[in-house]
Amino acid sequence: MxxxxxxxxxxxxxxxxxxxxxxxxxxxxxxxxxxxxxxxxxxxxxxxxxxxxxxxxxxxxxxxxxxxxxxxxxxxxxxxxxxxxxxxxxxxxxxxxxxxxxxxxxxxxxxxxxxxxxxxxxxxxxxxxxxxxxxxxxxxxxxxxxxxxxxxxxxxxxxxxxxxxxxxxxxxxxxxxxxxxxxxxxxxxxxxxxxxxxxxxxxxxxxxxxxxxxxxxxxVDPELFRPLPSVDRHPQQIITTASADVPMKGLRHLLEAVAKLRTERDVRLVVIGTPRLGGGSAKAIDSLGLGHVVEFISGVPDQRIVELYATSSAAVVPSLYEGFSLPAIEAMSAGTPLVATTGGALPEVAGTDGETCLLVPPGDSEALAGALGRVLDDPAMAARIGAAGRERVISRWSxxxxxxxxxxxxxxxxxxxxxxxxx
CATH class of the missing domain: 3.40.50.2000 (Glycogen Phosphorylase B;)
Known part of the structure; x- marks a missing residue:
């Protein structure tokens, strides 16, 4: 040989x-x-x-x-x-x-x-x-x-x-x-x-x-992270991944955005991750009064995460910085419309033309709330973004x-x- x-x-x-x-x-x-x-x-x-x-x-x-x-x-x-x-x-x-x-x-x-x-x-x-x-x-x-x-x-x-x-x-x-x-x-x-x-x-x-x-x-494995047409999306459910409870992941800004959205709609947030005891996220959830609308889920297999993407109407990566972002391409591969920041490599990964995701400045909870509101209010646009995001992933990453x-x-x-x- x-x-x-x-x-x-x-x-x-x-x-x-x-x-x-x-x-x-x-x-x-x-x-x-x-x-x-x-x-x-x-x-x-x-x-x-x-x-x-x-x-x-x-x-x-x-x-x-x-x-x-x-x-x-x-x-x-x-x-x-x-x-x-x-x-x-x-x-x-x-x-x-x-x-x-x-x-x-x-x-x-x-x-x-x-x-x-x-x-x-x-x-x-x-x-x-x-x-x-x-x-x-x-x-x-x-x-x-x-x-x-x-x-x-x-x-x-x-x-x-x-x-x-x-x-x-x-x-x-x-x-x-x-x-x-x-x-x-x-x-x-x-x-x-x-x-x-x-x-x-x-x-x-x-x-x-x-x-x-x-x-x-x-x-990403596009055969695993795929759309599930038979699963109904919750019209006001948002999903994110927080692999660590640290400022870089931007969860505090997302929580502030959810609090703003709660003034006009019944949104809920699913977080793939574990909050740190006494950490910044737990304090923010308490101060913003979001304890009943934020659910942390951890230790579950990939198939369960795919199901959570399928039941969510929007996925978000609120990070202040990312070197790449697996959660971004997993959400896109699953066909869930993505809102992300421009922190680090996220525009390089998710696209900058507005067709495959919506981008906002990092650390801007107002902009996050606005972009999420657009996705939740316009199912047709959300479906286009989700489909285009999956095509971007399939054509580029495996x-x-x-x-x-x-x-x-x-x-x-x-x-x-x-x-x-x-x-």
């Missing part, structure tokens, strides 16, 4: 792989499945929450100390839990106020892979960008990284929304890991990102040379296409490696 056609052996790393909600888990599940469909061998190394994978893809669990779990976020581990160098690193980093998972995970991945160097052709890291990747490279395994968007953007938005000097200090300490990610990204030979917008932002914020970054958009392009970059990375020394 020709060298450039042989099946590859890939170790795919993700420090978190939460299924059903959040792009990391979806990316790892769908990409690994599509790579196996192409005939390659993929094994996933993940910290918790663990991804749900195709049965053909082995999962190696590399458990963190679970400091930032949903039930008790920010818990301090007991001394008896510290059993390795990676555990000690995780605790030490946490005590400085930093988000400690990416660094500790990369060390755990290196500790596993150094004993299996002959089992893989390369390592594909999904946005952990920890120093352990450099050790993996030094051990002899080429490393390719995916950066969905630079986390420095999250840092900037969080600092803008921080209340007072003490909270700003806490945010700076939390996001101190972004310096590590930038250093590691600059040293990797080849990086995949998901949009031209993200490529520009990574070059600006993390100083990664553009010639080492390559755009490979993520995909996970098979994502996998095929990714393999091209695997082979280019391997071709750039120096030849092995003669025995």
């Amino acid at each position: 020709a060298e450039d056609a042989r099946p590859l052996r890939i170790a795919l790393l993700t420090y978190r792989g939460k299924p059903h909600c959040g792009g990391q888990g979806v990316y790892v599940h769908q990409l690994s499945k599509a790579l196996v469909d192409l005939g390659h061998h993929v094994e996933v190394l993940s910290g918790q929450p663990y991804p749900v994978l195709d049965e053909r893809v082995p999962l190696h669990r590399l458990p963190s100390l679970d400091i930032f779990n949903d039930a008790f976020p920010g818990r301090f581990p007991g001394f008896w839990e510290i059993k390795s160098w990676a555990d000690a690193t995780e605790v030490a980093s946490f005590t400085t106020g930093a988000f400690s998972e990416p660094l500790a995970f990369s060390i755990r991945a290196w500790q596993l892979l150094r004993s299996r160097l002959g089992d893989f052709d390369l390592v594909h890291d999904n946005q952990s960008l920890g120093y352990g990747l450099l050790a993996i490279e030094r051990a002899g395994l080429p490393v390719l990284g995916t950066i969905h968007h630079p986390i420095t953007v999250d840092r900037q938005l969080e600092l803008q929304h921080a209340q007072g000097a003490l909270e700003r200090l806490g945010k700076r300490r939390w996001y101190s890991f972004t310096r590590m990610q930038a250093r590691v990204a600059r040293r990797l030979q080849r990086i995949i990102t998901v949009s031209e917008s993200s490529r520009d932002d990574i070059a600006r914020d993390q100083k990664v040379p553009k010639d080492r970054m390559h755009v490979v958009p993520v995909g 996970w098979r296409h994502t996998a095929e392009q990714t393999v091209q970059h695997y082979r280019a990375l391997l071709a750039d490696q120096p030849p092995s020394p003669s025995p």
